[in-house]
Structure formats: structure tokens, C-alpha cells
Amino acid sequence: MSSIMQQIYEAIQSYENIVILRHEKPDPDALGSQGGLAALIKHNEPAKHVVMQGEDEPGLSFLVSMSEETAALLEKSLYIICDTANRERIDGSGWDKAGQMAKIDHHPEVDVYGEPSWVDTKSSSTCEMMMSFALWLKEEKAWEIPAEAARLFYAGIIGDTGRFQHSNTTPKTLQMAAEALKYPIDPASLFAGFYSSEETLVRLKGKVLSDFELSANGVGVMYLTQSLLKEYNVTINGSSALMNVFADVEGIKAWVFFVENEDGSYRVRLRSKRIVINELAARHNGGGHPNASGAKAEDLAETKAIIEELNSLCQEQQT
Template sequence: MKRHIIDTIEQYDTIIIHRHVRPDPDAYGSQFGLKKLLEANYPNKSIYAVGEHDHSLTFIATPDSINDEIYQNALVIVTDTANTERIDDSRYKNGAFLIKIDHHPNDDQYGDALWVDTNASSCSEMIYELYAEGKDYKNWILPDLAARALFTGIVGDTGRFLYPSATVKTFEIAGQLIRYNFDRNEVFNSMYEKEANLLHLQGYMYENFQMDENGAVYIKLTKEILNKFQVTSSDTSLLVGSFSNIKGVTAWLIFVEEENQIRVRLRSKGPIINQLAKKYNGGGHPLASGATVYSWEEADRAIEDLKELCREYK
């Protein structure tokens, strides 16, 4: 499949790369890692990376703004996105050919060509594998900026290599990437340094989370609480792992109220939670998922479902 993707890339003069809404480091890492990789090897092609910008990820790159006409006769590649509902920018359908590259469960088999590897730690890891195939097949090179983006994506999706998804292959690829010319400390600082107000919110979370006897944990962050600490909904993504080091925690839900919905971040130390996420308009990995509810009553039902899941796991 990797060679088929490379052959397809060579057939198109215009390539547009999409990723999922509410991007994380792997979404940007795979998207912009692929963009920089292709720009280095096909300087005569027009290559774009699109989607709504998340300013917390500016240290990786900034998306392109393009007109609708550019999609005509273009190759569209979507990275790190399990289903079409989560693709950022609906114009992905307007190209001539669509490729899906992803590491989530392949429940939505969209695209004219699909490469899905659920054993990969991240989509950024898969883009490195694509480069390695291209190196053997077409003498591809990997520029420093691409290596930096891919390393960032891998670090993000493996929780700094702490999650079980980090395999021997993951460490081998990371070992190759750190040979390139970029500042790892700068990457880590950009990813994990927090503003004081965000740390104050994290303190509030530690003081107010709820936990039952089976280790099911939840916290509700209303708009009033976010405003009190001057934190945006997007900012709270940096706090999703806050409960991971608490003894006795099995799995947790963080509810973040937005204007017209409540974002739900789900994490687990053991129980499979992506099916729970799917029940509430979401999905993701077995131990790390996202969802959306539209009322606090619906949030309470999700909490009861998590409690039952943790009870069965225990």
C-alpha cells in the first residue's frame, strides 16, 4: 500500500492534506510532516495543509488558506482521522482522488485508497514509514522540519513514550528522528510548558474531581469555571493527563463546556473506552478517546456508563 500511495502522489501536481478537527500534536505532526516531506522531494508540486488553526500548535506550523478551485484535479490525503465527520474542512470531498492514512480503528472506510495500521503508535509514525519506503523506492529525503514535526506527533500520541502504544518500532523510529537537526528541548517546552492560569485550573481539578470505589473519575469544567481561570476550551487539552498519576484511578472523563456543546475527554489505565466514546458522538483509541454531549444530563449518563465500565473491569 505504501508504494501505491507513493505512485499516486507522483501522478498529481496538486496535493492537499487534511486532518481532524480539534487537532492534537499528532494531527499536526503527521499533516505537516507529510507536507514538508513531499515539498522536499517534489519541489515542482503545489502542496497544501489545511484546517482551522489551533494556536497552541503554532510551534509546529500554521495551516494554509486556499481557494475552492485548487481542489480541482487535486490529490487529497487525510491523516490521523478515523471518520469523515471529524475531517477538518468539508472540501476534502472535492478532489480527484482521496487517500486515508490513519492509525485508529477503521470503522469508517472512506477514501479511494486506505492505509490503516492500528498497531502504529501515531499517524506520524506511519508517515515516517512512508518516508522509509520512499527512500528505498524513490530516493526520498527527509528534511529537518519534517523530522521535527513527526517526532512531535509521536511524542504527543505516546505521552512522551509512556503509553503502551509506544512499541519497539516506535522507539527505533524516534531514534532515527533525533538524528536530525532540531532542538528537542524546544519541542518539549512548547508541548508541555503551561501558563500559570492553566496550572491554577489544574489545581482546581485536583481539589474537585469525583472518584468512586472502582476508580471512575470525572470533573465538570463549566464555562463559568473556564472564565474564572481565563482558560479556553482548547487550552484544557494540556490537562487531559492530570489524573493519570493518582493512585486508584482506573479511567476518567473531563467535561469541558463550550458554546453549543460539551466536549468530553476520555482516558483509561485499562478499560477499553472508545466504545463508550462512540456512544456519545465520538471515538478514538482504546485508552484515549474523545466525545461530545449536548447537556449536563447527557454528561451524567456518560458518568454512569463509565462507572459501570470500571466496575466490570475491577
């Protein structure tokens, strides 16, 4: 059997119409793998009709924009799905009617789909896989790597490794990033796009860092009241960017933001390092992941109850 890269190459060769999709609420790895692969194919196979589909992500518009045109002739199209573990999360339509559907991803395989399916959970990011695919195409098929593809693959690697800080960073990750950097991609402008924020948000961040409370059990608490949000001119949605600003304080196990709604109730944003918090969230009209959940509190009394429950969870687990 030929290598997985050869199989994906052959799939690309077999179709004139290629639609590239990724998961909903895209992050830099999703957009980078989608946009970079599109740039790579367009550059080397200019006769092919390549379409990127999905909702645009306003905060990441400096990376790539989706195609204006829609896909034609679904049954004669190859769909390539990037960075998406399960079909439920695919952002875009028509893939269920595609002539062929391929998967390229690094998440644990919760939903087996795609022919061929290239899943490498040891890769930091789908973009790391894409960069190695690009190098293989260069070596084996004499393809060129356009700078735009290298820029987008680099962006995805940065995104999923947190600038090479997370434990998913391997020697291969750094090698692929180094290969991308051989092209004129201006990483400084990428960093500016990722990490610059509005002044109002930076000022509120200062307020949060000075005012959050940390209990002896390792529970961090911050209230964002209506008056505070108005004073700092930050919206409820905008304030979600502050979720992790004190997550690195020594001794913290879980943390919560109570964001006051206009009617005096609260949005509850919960995070934890290890303890499981989604059951607590479910008891307060919410839910989510074991370490990242959301809930609702009717009033101040319910926020106090949540703080107490979090403290007992953290006290139970003294690790």
C-alpha cells in the same frame, strides 16, 4: 501488485496539485503527518503545488500553519487524507471532487475510502508510518528528508504515544523516532510547546489536586464553581485542560468535573478507565464515548444524583 508505498509515490508523481488534509480538531499526529508530508513533497518536488487545508489549532501553532492559498483544479488534484478514519471527520473540502483521493491512517478502518488506502493499525501513529515512508523514499527514490518533516513526524509520534508511555509504543515506534532524531529537530522546544501551561492554570491545578474527592467506590469528584474560576482567572473552556490531572490516583475508576455556568447550572465532564459512562451522560442531556462523555446538570441536586449514579456503576463493576 506493487507495494503500498510505491502506489502512494506513483499517485504523488501523477499530479501537479496535491492537497493534504487531516481530521478536524487536529492533534499533533494529525498536524505532524499533514505538515511533515507536505514538507517532504515540497522539498523533493518543488514544482508541485502542495496545499494544506483545515482549521488552524491555536494551541498547536508552533507545529505548523495551514496554507494561505486554496486548492485549484480539484478534479486535477490528488487529495491525501492523513490520520482520519472516516470521511465525516475530514477537515477541509473538495475531496469528494478530487481526481484521486488517498488515505494514510493508523485507526481501525470504520470507513473504507481512498485509492490507494494505506491503513496500519499496528502503528502507534500516522507519523510513525510517515517516517517509514520517508525512509523508503530516501532509499528507493533518492529523496531527501528535510529537518522540518522529521520534526513534525517526531512530534506526532510523541503525541500519540504520550512520550512513549502508552501501550502502542513498539520497537518500530522507537526506531522511527530514532531515525527522526538523526535530523536537527530540537525536541526540547517541542516538549516546551506541548507541555508548558499558563501560570493561572498551574495554580488551579494545585487547587484541584488538593481538593478533589475520591469515594470508596473509586469515583473522583471536583467542583469548579464560578467563584473558584474567577479567583484563579481561568475560563470554563481553559479548565478542560485539567480533566485528567488526578486520573492516575490509585483506585480511581471514573471521575467527574462539575463546572458551574454563570446561571448556576453545570457542565458535566465525565471520564472513566473501563466502566461505560455515555449512557449515564445520555440520561443527563449529554453523550459521548464509552470512557469520555459530557452532560449537563440543572442544579446542585442533579450533580449529586450524577455522583450517586457513578458510584453505583463503579460498585457494580469491582474490577
